Amino acid sequence: MERTHTLLAKSFHWSFILLYVYGIFKQVNNLEDLEDTNLLLFEIVFATVFLVIVILRYSYMSRFKTFLGSQEPVHIVHYYFARTVHKAMYACFILLPLTGLVIAGLYNQGYTVNATPDEEQTVIDLVLDLHGAVANLSYMLILLHIAAAIYSRIKGEGVWSSMVPILKEDKPTKNKIVNKMALLEGQFYDKVQALLTRKKK
Numbered sequence: 001m002e003r004t005h006t007l008l009a010k011s012f013h014w015s016f017i018l019l020y021v022y023g024i025f026k027q028v029n030n031l032e033d034l035e036d037t038n039l040l041l042f043e044i045v046f047a048t049v050f051l052v053i054v055i056l057r058y059s060y061m062s063r064f065k066t067f068l069g070s071q072e073p074v075h076i077v078h079y080y081f082a083r084t085v086h087k088a089m090y091a092c093f094i095l096l097p098l099t100g101l102v103i104a105g106l107y108n109q110g111y112t113v114n115a116t117p118d119e120e121q122t123v124i125d126l127v128l129d130l131h132g133a134v135a136n137l138s139y140m141l142i143l144l145h146i147a148a149a150i151y152s153r154i155k156g157e158g159v160w161s162s163m164v165p166i167l168k169e170d171k172p173t174k175n176k177i178v179n180k181m182a183l184l185e186g187q188f189y190d191k192v193q194a195l196l197t198r199k200k201k
C-alpha cells in the first residue's frame, strides 16, 4: 500500500518553509539596528515562536520513519545519510533562534559593538559568527535536501509523493541511465557499510 505523510506532517513541512524564508529575509543587518527597542522586541518574539514551532514539529515528526513513502527497500547507509541531514537541519533551526536570543541578551547587557577582525574580540563577536555560520549551514543542507528529493522523484521511489502534493510518482522509472546511477549509488552504500562494519570488528 502507498504510504504517505499525514496532513499535519505536510502542513508542518510546507508552512514552516514560509516561516524560515521570512526569518532569513527579514534578518537584522547590523548589530546597531537593535538600538530600536521595537525591533529588538519583535526579534525576541519571532525567535521564541520559531523555536516553539521547531520543537513541536520535531516532537511530532520523530515518530515517523525516514523514507516513509519508499516503495523499495532502503539501504541502511542511505537511511542514515538522510536521517543525518534531517537532524542537522533541525539542529540549525534550533541554533538560529537560540543564538539570536543570546545576541539579544548580550546586547541588553551592554555588548553593543561588533568588533572588526583586527580589533579585540568579545563574546558577542563569537555568537554573531556562530549565528551567521548556522544560517549558512542551513542554506547548504536545504539545497542538499531539495536535490535529494528531486533525485528520488526521478528514480520514482515514492518518497516524493509522500510529502509533495504535485508531480506525483506512478511507479519506479525504467530509464536505463537513472537505473545505472541508482546501481552505482547502491554500490557506494555497500562500500560505506563494509568500511564501517570492518572498523567495528
Ligand code: HEM
Pocket: 009, 012, 013, 016, 017, 020, 057, 061, 065, 066, 067, 068, 069, 082, 086, 089, 090, 142, 145, 146, 149, 150, 159, 160, 161, 162, 163, 164
Ligand atoms: C522543493 C522543496 C522541497 C521538497 C521537494 C521537499 C521534499 C521533502 C520530502 C519528500 C520529505 C520526506 C522525506 C521522508 O519521508 O523521509 C521531506 C522531509 C523534510 N523536509 Fe523537505 N522538501 C523541500 C523543502 C524543504 C525545506 C525548504 C526545508 C527546510 C526549511 C525542508 C525540511 C525538511 C525536513 C526537516 C524534513 C524531515 C521530515 C520532517 O521533519 O518534516 N524541506 N522533504
Ligand code: HEM
Pocket: 023, 024, 027, 028, 029, 030, 031, 032, 034, 040, 043, 044, 046, 047, 050, 096, 097, 099, 100, 101, 103, 104, 114, 128, 131, 132, 133, 135
Ligand atoms: C529564527 C530567528 C532568526 C533567524 C532565522 C535569523 C537569521 C539571520 C541571518 C540569516 C543573518 C545573516 C547572517 C550572516 O549572513 O552573517 C542574521 C544576522 C543577524 N541577526 Fe539574526 N536571525 C534570527 C534571530 C535573531 C535575533 C533574536 C536577534 C537579536 C535580537 C538576531 C540578531 C542578528 C544580528 C545582530 C545580525 C547581524 C549580524 C551582523 O552584524 O553582521 N537574530 N540573522
